[in-house]
Structures are given as C-alpha cells and as structure tokens.
Amino acid sequence: MTTHTTTPAATGTGEGGTVLEATGVTMRFGGLTAVKSVDLTVNSGEIVGLIGPNGAGKTTFFNCLTGLYVPTEGRVAYRGTVLPSRSHLVTQAGIARTFQNIRLFPNMTVLENVLVGRHTRTREGLLAALLRGPRFKKAEAESEARAMELLEFTGLAGKRDHLARNLPYGEQRKLEIARALASDPGLLLLDEPTAGMNPQETLATQELVFAVRDQGIAVLVIEHDMRFIFNLCDRVAVLVQGEKLLEGTPEVVQRDERVIAAYLGTPPEEVAAASRPGGAEDGPGAADGAPATTAERPTGTPDPGARNDTGGHGPAGTEGGEKA
Numbered sequence: 173m174t175t176h177t178t179t180p181a182a183t184g185t186g187e188g189g190t191v192l193e194a195t196g197v198t199m200r201f202g203g204l205t206a207v208k209s210v211d212l213t214v215n216s217g218e219i220v221g222l223i224g225p226n227g228a229g230k231t232t233f234f235n236c237l238t239g240l241y242v243p244t245e246g247r248v249a250y251r252g253t254v255l256p257s258r259s260h261l262v263t264q265a266g267i268a269r270t271f272q273n274i275r276l277f278p279n280m281t282v283l284e285n286v287l288v289g290r291h292t293r294t295r296e297g298l299l300a301a302l303l304r305g306p307r308f309k310k311a312e313a314e315s316e317a318r319a320m321e322l323l324e325f326t327g328l329a330g331k332r333d334h335l336a337r338n339l340p341y342g343e344q345r346k347l348e349i350a351r352a353l354a355s356d357p358g359l360l361l362l363d364e365p366t367a368g369m370n371p372q373e374t375l376a377t378q379e380l381v382f383a384v385r386d387q388g389i390a391v392l393v394i395e396h397d398m399r400f401i402f403n404l405c406d407r408v409a410v411l412v413q414g415e416k417l418l419e420g421t422p423e424v425v426q427r428d429e430r431v432i433a434a435y436l437g438t439p440p441e442e443v444a445a446a447s448r449p450g451g452a453e454d455g456p457g458a459a460d461g462a463p464a465t466t467a468e469r470p471t472g473t474p475d476p477g478a479r480n481d482t483g484g485h486g487p488a489g490t491e492g493g494e495k496a
C-alpha cells in the first residue's frame with residue numbers, strides 16, 4: 173500500500189472493536205418516514221447484510237451513513253467519532269461505498285476510474301489525477317501502482333485501458349468496488365453488488381467480498397439475493413417499512429416467521445435449502461410474493477432506489493460531488 177503521498181491511513185487493517193455505530197437514524201421525506209430510528213453496528217472483521225423488500229429504506233439508510241442525506245434524527249459514528257453529513261468527509265474518515273445504480277465515469281478508462289477513487293488519499297487531489305502535470309509524476313506513479321494492485325485484486329488488470337462504458341455489466345460492478353477500495357476504507361458499503369449478475373459472477377463477487385474482509389475491511393452489504401447474503405454474512409439485519417425488524421445470524425434470520433412473512437414469502441425449509449451450496453436453484457427471491465432477485469431486474473430498468481442514489485446531481489462516480 174502506498175504511503176508516501178497518502179494522508180494518514182484512514183482505518184485499513186487492524187484494531188478490532190466497533191467500526192460503525194448508527195444510532196436512532198431516522199430519515200423523513202415530507203410525510204414519508206423512509207428510515208425509522210434504526211440502530212446498527214458493524215464490528216471489525218464482520219460482513220453484515222442488510223435485507224428487506226423494495227422500498228424498505230435500505231438505500232436511504234446507506235445515504236444517511238455516507239453523508240448524502242442528513243438524517244432527520246440520529247447519529248452515525250465511525251470508529252467512535254461522529255461523522256459529519258458530508259460525503260467527502262465520510263470517505264476521508266474511512267467509509268467507501270458502491271451504488272445501486274452503477275456510477276462510473278463512462279468515458280474514462282478503467283484505470284482512470286480507480287485513480288479518481290484514490291483522490292481522497294492523495295495530497296494532490298482530483299485535479300492532479302485528471303491533469304497529470306509533471307509536478308505530480310512521482311505521486312501519480314504511486315497512485316497508479318496502488319490502482320493497479322486493486323485492478324489485480326478485482327480481476328480487471330487486463331482491462332485497465334478499456335473505457336468503463338465498454339465493460340460488461342458485471343465488470344462495471346467490480347470496477348465500482350475497485351474504485352471504492354482506492355480510498356483505503358475501513359468499512360465498505362455495497363448496495364446490491366450482484367444486481368444483474370449471472371450465478372458465476374455472483375459467486376465471484378462473494379469471493380471478492382470475502383477477500384476484502386480478509387484484508388481487514390469490514391463490509392455492510394445490501395442484497396436481494398438471499399443465497400448470496402446467507403452464505404456471505406456473519407450477521408443480517410432486516411428492514412421492513414423503514415424499521416429494523418430483526419437482526420441476527422443468517423441461521424436465525426432465515427428461520428424467523430416475521431421475516432418469512434414480511435420478506436421472503438417462502439417456507440423456512442426452502443430458504444435453508446436455497447442458502448446451502450448446491451441447494452435449490454431458485455433462491456427465495458424468486459418465490460411468489462417475494463421481491464424479484466436483482467439478477468432478474470433487466471439492466472437499465474429504473475428501480476425504486478434510483479432517485480436517491482444521486483440526489484439528482486453530481487458527476488457519476490464522485491461521492492464527494494454530492495454536497496458542496
């Protein structure tokens with residue numbers, strides 16, 4: 173990991189303890205309470221899942237955690253320090269995220285997209301990454317080495333000079349992860365990282381998330397694919413209509429009557445079978461009454477979370493561009 177041109181390491185590896193502590197987070201939009209007094213912690217070394225039906229408030233909660241929204245009530249602390257509701261400061265503190273609707277710079281190369289994600293950790297910042305002036309050559313070389321490490325890590329090194337828009341959908345999702353990792357986070361938030369992926373790509377993403385965790389980065393992940401969630405997570409929290417219905421191990425959550433009734437719509441035996449390797453081919457998300465698995469959502473189809481990813485402005489791919 174490059175240190176010469178970096179600001180003090182945000183978080184990266186190490187200590188243990190609580191990484192994220194959200195307390196009483198509430199988000200109201202006029203008369204609608206999208207998130208109701210949600211408490212959630214993520215500890216070092218954990219992969220925590222956040223599930224719930226469409227419109228449950230999952231993405232809104234992520235937006236509150238990452239400073240895109242100022243929560244109506246509640247607070248968010250990262251490693252014991254309350255975070256300001258400013259996305260670039262949240263990234264700098266050590267939380268990185270991907271978006272439900274992919275947000276890359278489509279006309280920049282794969283490598284350049286990762287370099288943009290690196291700017292919070294370099295003194296020269298975004299402008300230097302884009303201008304490539306001679307003054308910044310050494311710093312740039314170091315940033316590029318780190319970006320290449322991340323492209324190796326995510327399996328995209330061979331595509332470094334491809335334009336992001338030309339990557340297949342699954343690789344664009346991986347590139348989002350590489351870009352998020354470029355800020356050297358201690359916590360990575362993934363909003364539907366396997367949406368639109370085929371089963372092989374989903375499995376590869378599962379391995380990638382385990383590898384991220386093994387690097388000392390805690391993970392909080394939203395997904396509709398229950399097999400993915402129950403295979404991956406140490407703990408799962410269930411949001412229904414903005415409220416945390418339940419939190420527990422995958423074993424506990426997938427057998428909870430309220431979860432089955434409110435979300436899965438599938439008998440517990442089938443849920444358990446689907447979550448075992450080699451279990452039922454169709455996950456519970458495919459059952460009647462359950463939300464469609466994200467893989468079934470056609471790429472490019474507008475979905476209910478679309479509007480609150482962006483807040484309607486800012487260049488694609490810049491989390492810091494959301495709030496001045």
Ligand SMILES: Nc1ncnc2c1ncn2[C@@H]1O[C@H](COP(=O)(O)OP(=O)(O)OP(=O)(O)O)[C@@H](O)[C@H]1O
Nearest residue numbers: 201206225226227228229230231232233476477480
């Ligand atoms: N900016 C906004 N203004 C008004 N209402 C919003 C806004 N963003 C989200 N909502 C509403 O808040 C609720 C929660 O939406 P959110 O996108 O957080 O759900 P979600 O759990 O991420 O759903 P999905 O699984 O479909 O992505 C929905 O009723 C949605 O319509």
Ligand SMILES: [Mg+2]
Nearest residue numbers: 230231272477
């Ligand atoms: Mg969402």
